[in-house]
Amino acid sequence: MSATRLLVLGIVRGYGRAHGYRIGTDLQSWDAAEWANAKWGSIYHALRALTDAGMLRDHDDVPGRTEYELTEKGEAEYLRLLREAVRRPQARPDQLGAALAMLPSLPRAEAVRLLRERLAALEEIRDKARAQLDGWVDAPHWSELYGLWEHTAAGGVEWTSGLIARLESGAYAMAGEPGSPGRPGSWYSLAGE
Known part of the structure; x- marks a missing residue:
């Protein structure tokens, strides 16, 4: 399983629709290149592969900028990857790091x-x-x-x-709770746009 794949799906899900640069800058701000090896090349590779696999839908509404949106298949894959990363210990910490970033889902x-x-x-x-x-x-x-x-x-x-x-004990707003960033499209306040 790729931590980058989980992170890309999670960020697109969080915003509802996101372009590659937004995804990359979010991951850079989280230092994900260090702990998940989520670098620009792997981010754009993941976007292409996930689109080709039918997990993301691409939109070219703005010339020169492609935005991505999660499909039903992508939602299922995202939740599968998230659940596996939370439940199964791995030798490398990148899977768990990606899961923690998306835990409120x-x-x-x-x-x-x-x-x-x-x-x-x-x-x-x-x-x-x-x-x-x-x-x-x-x-x-x-x-x-x-x-x-x-x-x-x-x-x-x-x-x-x-x-x-x-x-x-109630720490963190989780899916279905008020203020949770775990709902699809709920990251507008994080977008900074």
């Missing part, structure tokens, strides 16, 4: 449920790494690898537990 109860799935997977990874670390005798330096996995998963467990607690 989910209703609170669904976000908590998906995060609980993530928490269970992280606990399993942590416990498996601990068992491997405790039983490792060959090539002693490999114990550092299992130690890294254990500590990384343990940090993920702690952070995920904290996010679940924050969401359960």
Whole structure:
């Protein structure tokens, strides 16, 4: 899964209609080139690929500027990518970063449920790494690898537990709640245009 794909779909969804430069400048302002490798070339590549796949519809109403709009197929793909990124721990943090940027698209109860799935997977990874670390005798330096996995998963467990607690206590406006930026086309106040 591409974090850029999730981010592009999410930004287009957020604005209702957005042009490539708007998407790119938003991602630049979020430093997404650093944490998600969302650079100009990958953004425009994603726009073309998503349009070709029928997930975005392009509009050439303004000469020299193409605007994009999510299709029904694009909405389904966006939500699929978002849910997968929230629920499944990945070795690279870009998927989770993209999901966090778009988290208000989910209703609170669904976000908590998906995060609980993530928490269970992280606990399993942590416990498996601990068992491997405790039983490792060959090539002693490999114990550092299992130690890294254990500590990384343990940090993920702690952070995920904290996010679940924050969401359960009402932090952040989520989909269906007043003031949520998670509704399609709700980003007009963020557009700055």
